[in-house]
Amino acid sequence: MTVGTVAAIDLGATSGRVMIGHVGPDTLVTEAVMRFGNNPRRIDGQLHWNTGLLYSKAILGLRTAAQQHAGIQSIGVDSWAVDYGLVSRGSLLSEPFHYRDERTAQGVERVHQILDHGALFERNGLQFLPFNTIYQLASEAPRRLEAAEHLLLIPDLFNFWLTGEVFAERTNASTTGLLDIRTGEWDLDLMASVGVPSAMLPSLVDPGMVVGTLTATAAHATGLSTTVPVTAVGSHDTASAVAAVPLTSDGAAFVSCGTWGLVGVEVGAPVLTPAALQANFTNEGGVDGRVRLLRNVMGLWVLTEAIRGWQTDGHLVDLEQLLRNAAALPERAVSHFDIDDARFLPPGDMPSRIDAWCLEHGVRPPSTRDEYARSIVESLAQAFAATAHEAAALKGTPLTTINLVGGGALNELLCQRTADRAGVPVDAGPVEATALGNLLIQARSVGLVHGSLEALRDLVLRTHSPRRYTPHI
DSSP states (O other): OOOEEEEEEEEOSSEEEEEEEEEETTEEEEEEEEEEEOOOEEETTEEEOOHHHHHHHHHHHHHHHHHHSSOEEEEEEEBOSSOEEEEETTEESSOOBOTTSTTHHHHHHHHHTTSOHHHHHHHHOOOOOTTSHHHHHHTSOHHHHHHOSEEEEHHHHHHHHHHSOOOEEHHHHTTSSOBOTTTSSBOHHHHHHHTOOGGGSOOEEOTTOEEEEOOHHHHHHHTOOTTOEEEOOOOBHHHHHHHTSOOOSTTEEEEEESSSEEEEEEESSOOOOHHHHHTTOEEEEOGGGOEEEEEEEOTTHHHHHHHHHHGGGSOOOOHHHHHHHHHHSOGGGSOOOOTTOGGGSSSSOHHHHHHHHHHHTTOOOOOSHHHHHHHHHHHHHHHHHHHHHHHHHHHTSOOOEEEEESGGGGOHHHHHHHHHHHTSOEEEOOTTHHHHHHHHHHHHHTTSSOSOHHHHHHHHHHHSOOEEEOOOO
């Protein structure tokens, strides 16, 4: 069996990339052919994504990939979850709303007047997050929903632009709150209860299915053939990331750390116990029918947003130097705070919000940028450690290791402090886990590799050795 080439469009909440993967039974080599920012914009005072610009960047990345690598055998798209575009006659009604837009509060109130979180959890198995798709849809003007022919989550929207085909990939659909947790199909009764027109929800497909080939327009723009297939992957970026996490024991937890920190364990069936509801855990679809039992933790967003605020004076912040300075501080010199407090969700002045939390709880606020950085990392490490232990307890298995993947794997201070606070080793990497999972599902679909999810993870482990951090206790 030969080595082949597949392409991943990997869209994160703050940046995107087009990655090439050269994949075979003993080969997994990636190359970033293009990276680009993902910057939301305000339209009439509300926060939206700029999906048109993102798509043009992705197309340019594919064109670059086609020029550099002959014989691309498949394309797959993953992105962040919950957000969607409303499409009518082939065009967006407007740019998709950003999940951090404040409008979702009214949707939460409207839905919970009909079904509270406990009742919803029984049906969809999801953590309460105020921006879940179900709440966003309840915030929409009814006339917009009536005008829409299709609701397409972000990866499905990109696949529609690439192929002209309309579908919904199941792992991402599982984050909407509209999927029946027991059947894995759209919950039509729930949609009717909250006023969501079921006709605009597309048919569901599973990771690994070829959903179409490039349209003539997409082929011309990318320089690829109209015969190149587009393959559904774990289109929720965390589903792709977890597919590439080399979980080597039942007691292993994962942390997919970027803008968000997704912390949990993999299970074979949903966990819908009162304890899971009380702990505000979510059951989301994974590759090959697995379930990701996890909780969203605020992630590196708090640090990056603080840095963005510091840089408004035109002076760039050296992240590596900032973290070195933060690591040099004694632990007792800084306090930690509840990084999952809802005040840290919207964009804005993070240091002031940290100050406010500390003062409200009788804690000394940080006083320098180094202290803020250390305080944020300590707080994030504490949340990761506690959530990993909770996830393992809900699974019924003692926590033995934490696999930390994504951009956070490069943050040595975060990895070490997570190990220290959890009391178990942290295996950091691969950094590009999401792209790897995307590429591997495509590679298996076109026959470059074979086998179970464990076989794919073994290939990751053989080609991308993690760095181990042992607890300093």
